[in-house]
Amino acid sequence: MTTIPILFMGLLALPSPWLARRFGRHGVLLVFLMLLFVSMSARTFAPNVSMPLLTTAGEGAGIAMAGTRHSACNLHNGTLNGDEIVNAFIKLRKQSGVLSSLLLVSIAMTASFPLASMATFAETVSQPSPGKDAVPDDYFHTGAGARYLRRADADLVVEPLRGNITVLMGSGGNITVLSGKEGKFLVDAGIIKSQEKVQAALDKISPAPMKYMVNTHWHWDHTDGNAWMHAAGATIVAQKNTLRHLTETTHVNAWNWTFDPVPAGARPTLIVDNKKTFIFDGTRIEVENFGRGHTDGDLWIYCKQADVLALGDTFWNGFYPYIDNEDGGDINGAIEWANKAVAVTTDHTIVIPGHGAVGTRAQLIEFRDMLVAVRNNVTALKKQGKSLDEIIAAKPTAAFDAKWGNFVFNGSQFTKMVYDGLQ
Numbered sequence: 001m002t003t004i005p006i007l008f009m010g011l012l013a014l015p016s017p018w019l020a021r022r023f024g025r026h027g028v029l030l031v032f033l034m035l036l037f038v039s040m041s042a043r044t045f046a047p048n049v050s051m052p053l054l055t056t057a058g059e060g061a062g063i064a065m066a067g068t069r070h071s072a073c074n075l076h077n078g079t080l081n082g083d084e085i086v087n088a089f090i091k092l093r094k095q096s097g098v099l100s101s102l103l104l105v106s107i108a109m110t111a112s113f114p115l116a117s118m119a120t121f122a123e124t125v126s127q128p129s130p131g132k133d134a135v136p137d138d139y140f141h142t143g144a145g146a147r148y149l150r151r152a153d154a155d156l157v158v159e160p161l162r163g164n165i166t167v168l169m170g171s172g173g174n175i176t177v178l179s180g181k182e183g184k185f186l187v188d189a190g191i192i193k194s195q196e197k198v199q200a201a202l203d204k205i206s207p208a209p210m211k212y213m214v215n216t217h218w219h220w221d222h223t224d225g226n227a228w229m230h231a232a233g234a235t236i237v238a239q240k241n242t243l244r245h246l247t248e249t250t251h252v253n254a255w256n257w258t259f260d261p262v263p264a265g266a267r268p269t270l271i272v273d274n275k276k277t278f279i280f281d282g283t284r285i286e287v288e289n290f291g292r293g294h295t296d297g298d299l300w301i302y303c304k305q306a307d308v309l310a311l312g313d314t315f316w317n318g319f320y321p322y323i324d325n326e327d328g329g330d331i332n333g334a335i336e337w338a339n340k341a342v343a344v345t346t347d348h349t350i351v352i353p354g355h356g357a358v359g360t361r362a363q364l365i366e367f368r369d370m371l372v373a374v375r376n377n378v379t380a381l382k383k384q385g386k387s388l389d390e391i392i393a394a395k396p397t398a399a400f401d402a403k404w405g406n407f408v409f410n411g412s413q414f415t416k417m418v419y420d421g422l423q
């Protein structure tokens with residue numbers, strides 16, 4: 001890049017003595033001032049100009065900007081009338097006193113610097129090339145996965161609830177642990193990056209071995225730890241569509257990422273279609289699917305005696321949720337799941353979300369009401385024939401953004417998710 005300023009300085013300085021002989025000292029000054037003006041105009045009207053190419057034409061008076069990548073710059077190309085400029089120079093020469101050639105060269109050098117730096121800058125902005133600092137825009141570099149990986153650097157938050165149930169937060173989605181004499185029954189596996197921290201937290205709860213681990217759905221932040229938990233003794237339980245997603249190559253456009261099939265040891269082996277009841281350590285655990293929701297393979301886990309309901313990602317406490325439209329989820333299904341959860345809970349129930357703090361039925365209702373309101377707003381705008389961009393611009397989430405739009409997704413992103421689910 002440094003060759004460009006030098007080239008410009010040379011180009012501008014070289015013809016100075018000739019121009020001075022031909023048109024007088026002030027003529028040269030005028031030439032450089034005009035060059036400066038033309039270049040600045042080119043920068044204004046053609047911001048992606050690559051490099052102004054300087055030419056002299058005819059009797060040495062024609063100046064044109066050429067060789068740009070932007071058509072707007074052609075406004076300057078050849079539109080300067082050579083005869084007019086010659087006349088101006090002659091007039092100036094008659095009126096001028098004497099300026100030293102040294103001064104002219106100095107002016108030429110001074111004028112060349114902004115020209116050269118503009119050309120350099122213009123080349124930079126016109127040719128964005130991925131440098132070593134460029135970050136790809138995908139799930140694990142800029143998306144939710146990157147967020148969970150960063151969060152896993154910090155300590156887990158361990159929150160004991162009632163009935164020997166504990167929640168571990170900070171390893172992807174929330175992990176729920178029911179610990180008894182018979183062993184441990186877990187909900188979700190978190191991410192493998194925090195394996196040691198999760199293992200340490202489990203050991204601290206009790207020495208009882210892992211017996212079961214239920215995946216609430218297939219997403220990475222809930223299943224990445226499957227392999228080590230299985231190796232540690234857990235039977236992996238999941239809905240049949242979760243098994244399918246984990247067994248197939250799954251590309252998610254919204255995340256710009258393709259997930260490979262997980263190894264055999266990370267795959268669920270105890271499959272739930274609609275419902276399965278476990279009697280574990282003397283308590284009743286109901287594992288259930290209600291069709292499309294956050295994905296097409298969600299399960300909720302309800303510990304009856306303790307009255308604790310783990311909802312996976314069908315509940316995000318205080319945040320706009322992700323809805324995986326590409327893998328069987330949609331907004332109406334998400335609302336149905338929330339309605340089912342509201343119906344089965346009371347004010348006594350502890351409601352564990354996939355993301356966010358341990359919640360209450362009141363918070364679940366607030367979540368459900370937000371989903372319904374946004375769905376209705378987007379539907380109404382869609383019925384008016386508005387496009388997705390127009391609907392986003394109309395801000396159908398405006399009343400909710402301050403409270404719900406501060407985690408992974410903002411109002412615009414959630415609006416798109418809702419809209420996509422209404423197709």
Ligand SMILES: [Zn+2]
Nearest residue numbers: 217219313322
């Ligand atoms: Zn999820």
